[in-house]
Amino acid sequence: MAAAAGSGTPREEEGPSGEAAAPQPQAPTSAPGARLSRLPLARVKALVKADPDVTLAGQEAIFILARAAELFVETIAKDAYCCAQQGKRKTLQRRDLDNAIEAVDEFAFLEVP
Numbered sequence: 001m002a003a004a005a006g007s008g009t010p011r012e013e014e015g016p017s018g019e020a021a022a023p024q025p026q027a028p029t030s031a032p033g034a035r036l037s038r039l040p041l042a043r044v045k046a047l048v049k050a051d052p053d054v055t056l057a058g059q060e061a062i063f064i065l066a067r068a069a070e071l072f073v074e075t076i077a078k079d080a081y082c083c084a085q086q087g088k089r090k091t092l093q094r095r096d097l098d099n100a101i102e103a104v105d106e107f108a109f110l111e112v113p
Contacts, residue, residue, distance in 0.1 A: 039066045079104055 041059075044066040048057045079100035080092050087096075101107040 037063060037066045038070055041066055044069070076100060076107065079107075 041062055045057065045062045048054055048062060048065065076097065077092070080096040083096040083099040083103070084090065084092050101110045
């Protein structure tokens with residue numbers, strides 16, 4: 001975030017439409033006890049080890065897979081929530097996920113033939 005001139009306090013940056021943009025969350029860097037992954041790494045490791053094609057997976061690979069899964073779930077949930085909002089609802093339903101999968105090209109691999 002940028003600081004206001006001479007005040008030393010953070011200010012919100014303006015978006016392209018001139019409105020104040022929402023501040024972006026910052027990842028914890030050195031906070032004691034801070035988790036870098038929201039998914040339990042032991043569970044992700046167990047899922048990876050369940051694949052017969054995987055013989056060895058390092059801790060860094062497990063972390064990257066967990067982080068990728070988190071980002072995937074976050075992205076599809078946001079898109080599904082947009083579909084729910086179009087129906088004037090706040091609760092996600094299965095059809096919202098189906099609509100998001102159909103609407104976004106990046107989710108084409110999830111479509112059932």
